Amino acid sequence: GAGVSQSPSNKVTEKGKDVELRCDPISGHTALYWYRQSLGQGLEFLIYFQGNSAPDKSGLPSDRFSAERTGGSVSTLTIQRTQQEDSAVYLCASSLAIRAGELFFGEGSRLTVL
């Protein structure tokens, strides 16, 4: 498809389990972002990938969170030993370097931790 694709769209898991969320950015977009959106909150920055540069991981809330981007394309956000406070919508976005700040968002992955 032409847009940013995220999977799964919904994930229910039990506390303590690991989860993986996947993002397929728009082809040719060199930048990829992960944000977390909790109810009543804005978008919380998690991590940013730009080409071959070292990712900006400054937003990852704990060492239970990690992300990788393989081949400059698909990205996976992994949450280990999930906690109830991890419940949120995880949004992925991609962009072209020449269009500063013009992010194209996916529909998000809604994570519920029971």
Added chain:
Amino acid sequence: AQTVTQSQPEMSVQEAETVTLSCTYDTSENNYYLFWYKQPPSRQMILVIRQEAYKQQNATENRFSVNFQKAAKSFSLKISDSQLGDTAMYFCAFMSPRDGANSKLTFGKGITLSVRP
């Protein structure tokens, strides 16, 4: 660190009328970008309008325009001739490039706009 503040959690406007959404930000940078993003009930966010800080002229995109006051660090969005499809959450965002390249966007908490028929 940059912060973005949207102090109004909700607003309502009659269809065809004009509404202004407020946003303030705090930064010590001189070169930056400001944005308004829209998130309809379907959840997918889209860019509405973008302003470069070095440009004095306010950005305009059809019915959407901004009032950028750099000294006051204010960046409001005006929606003219409101339409039912404008009903959404609106997020103000800030980005300061790093070493000439893009970086993360900092978002405000958003405002829920309802357009009444």
